[in-house]
Amino acid sequence: MADLKGILVVGELGKEGLASITRELLGVARELLDVAEGEVNLMLIGEDVSSYAEEGIAFGADKVYVVNDVSAQEFPCDFYTHAVDQFCRKAGISLCLMGHTDLGRELAPRAAARLRGCICMDCVEIRSDVKEKEFVQLRPVFGGKAMAETASQRGVIQIVTVRHKSMSGFVHRSDRRGDIIDWSDQLQKGPVRTRLIERKTEEQEGVNIENAPIIVAGGGGIGGKEGFELIRELGRLLKGAVGASRVPVDEGWVHHNIEIGQTGKIVSPDIYVAVAISGATQHITGILGSKCIVAVNKDPDANIFKVSDVGVVADYKELLPYVIEHLRGASK
Numbered sequence: 001m002a003d004l005k006g007i008l009v010v011g012e013l014g015k016e017g018l019a020s021i022t023r024e025l026l027g028v029a030r031e032l033l034d035v036a037e038g039e040v041n042l043m044l045i046g047e048d049v050s051s052y053a054e055e056g057i058a059f060g061a062d063k064v065y066v067v068n069d070v071s072a073q074e075f076p077c078d079f080y081t082h083a084v085d086q087f088c089r090k091a092g093i094s095l096c097l098m099g100h101t102d103l104g105r106e107l108a109p110r111a112a113a114r115l116r117g118c119i120c121m122d123c124v125e126i127r128s129d130v131k132e133k134e135f136v137q138l139r140p141v142f143g144g145k146a147m148a149e150t151a152s153q154r155g156v157i158q159i160v161t162v163r164h165k166s167m168s169g170f171v172h173r174s175d176r177r178g179d180i181i182d183w184s185d186q187l188q189k190g191p192v193r194t195r196l197i198e199r200k201t202e203e204q205e206g207v208n209i210e211n212a213p214i215i216v217a218g219g220g221g222i223g224g225k226e227g228f229e230l231i232r233e234l235g236r237l238l239k240g241a242v243g244a245s246r247v248p249v250d251e252g253w254v255h256h257n258i259e260i261g262q263t264g265k266i267v268s269p270d271i272y273v274a275v276a277i278s279g280a281t282q283h284i285t286g287i288l289g290s291k292c293i294v295a296v297n298k299d300p301d302a303n304i305f306k307v308s309d310v311g312v313v314a315d316y317k318e319l320l321p322y323v324i325e326h327l328r329g330a331s332k
Contacts, residue, residue, distance in 0.1 A: 006038035006091055010084060010098045010107070011056065013046060018055050020169070020211060021099035025162060026060035027170035029097060032128045032135065039063060041091065043183075045072045045083060050182070057178035060170035065183040077106045082190040085114040087183070088157060095135050097126075100161040100266065112159040118152035119159045122266075124166035124289070135160075140288065164210060165268030166289055209258055213270045214240030215290075217260055219283075220247030221276025221297065222316070228254060230320045231275060237327040243267070245283045261286040275316050279304030296320075 007029040012019040022042075029040040042061035044052055046069070053064040065087065072079040080103070088096060088111075096111065098104035100122050112119035124147075125138040134151045137160055141148045152158045209215060216235040218228055228248070235242040242258060249259045260267055261283040268289030275296045277283060284307055287293060295308035298315045305311040312319065 006041060006093050006095075007033060008041045008043060008084070008088060008091070008093045008096045009061070010080065010096065010104070011042050011044045011052075012099060012101060012103060013044070013049070013052060018052055018059065019099070021101060021162070021164050022056075023059045023169040024165070024167050025097045025099065026056065028126055028162065028167050029095075030060035030170045032095070032126065038094065041065060041087075041093070043067070043083065043087060045069065045076075045080060047072075050180070053180040057176050057180070058172050058174055060176075061178055063179045063181060065181050067184050067187055068182070069184060076103060077110065078190070078192045078194055080107050081110045081114060083183075083187055084111045086187060088115055093157060095158045095160065098159070098161045100163045104161040108159050108161050115157050115159070117157035117159050118150075120150050121161045122163050123160055124163050126160065126162070126167075140285065163266055163268075163289065209241040209243055209260070210265055210267060212241035212267075214238050214273075215243045215260075215267060215269045215271070216240055216273045216275065217243035217245065217277060218248060218254075218275050219245040219277030220251075221278065222248060222253070223276075224251075225253045227276075227317070230316070230324065233324055234273070234275075234320055234327075237324060237331065238271075238273075240269075240271075240273075245277050245280070274304050274308070275320070277304050278302050279306065 009025045009029055011022045033040055039062040040060055042056040042064045045067040049068055050066045053066055056064045067083060098108055108119055108121060120137045120139060123137040123139045127136050129136050135158055136149060136151045138147050138149055216231055218231040222228060232242050243260045244254045244258050246259060246261055246263060248254045249256050262285050263282060264286060266286050270291045272287050272290035273294045279302055293308040294310045295304040296312045296314060296316050296319060297304060300313045
């Protein structure tokens with residue numbers, strides 16, 4: 001931070017504009033540079049990404065660099081690696097922020113190796129230490145039981161991935177002004193070592209689990225596919241998403257795309273309802289960002305109660321039908 005300047009946010013796109021994690025990263029970058037020097041740079045890569053540049057400025061970017069190239073969609077990691085490497089060297093970036101997403105988890109180590117930088121993944125907090133002239137990151141360790149605080153050597157670029165919904169985004173301001181720079185012709189494409197063989201689209205059931213304000217999740221104690229009918233009905237009445245721990249996925253009761261935990265999705269809803277989930281460390285790690293955890297388990301010693309805000313010792317087969325009936329009556 002002492003010898004370098006500026007922050008680069010590697011942007012991702014959602015169905016209707018900038019992905020929510022990108023808006024969060026811009027908010028983080030904006031806060032960091034409010035007490036330090038430099039500019040917030042946003043890089044957007046893909047087909048016709050120029051149309052999203054103004055949105056990036058409104059959410060906190062000073063400059064938006066766009067690379068319009070349809071081929072980036074076929075082998076994104078190779079393409080992004082070349083782009084991030086070249087831009088960071090040219091602009092003298094001190095901190096490169098990415099989401100802890102499928103792209104970020106693959107791209108961050110590659111970029112750090114190319115740039116000979118330091119890397120810290122799955123962070124939940126970043127702050128500027130003006131006195132020491134460095135950026136400091138916090139990330140959960142030991143299954144969320146402790147927090148590790150890290151910082152890089154001075155003058156060495158930091159590559160950081162940020163956990164979704166762990167930080168607040170910048171408030172949208174349509175009056176903000178910034179520069180939009182077409183970087184398509186300046187990017188020198190390197191060798192591509194991967195190719196797209198096949199693309200499959202999975203059907204999304206109900207509310208998107210990663211953005212849902214309410215999640216109702218079932219565990220191994222559900223006992224089978226039939227039990228998840230109650231979970232789905234409760235989720236529908238609460239207008240929330242349905243999730244699961246690892247056991248139901250391994251047993252084939254539910255699809256793997258709703259698994260929550262270290263081997264699944266990391267979630268941070270306003271309310272997380274854990275039904276018949278014992279509370280294995282890998283699952284708890286995936287839900288620690290939840291504002292309120294409600295646990296239902298017939299075992300009073302279940303580990304899930306150690307992290308829950310509200311705990312109910314009960315058999316879900318007896319409790320959920322009662323709750324569902326009450327919610328149905330309230331909705332009439």
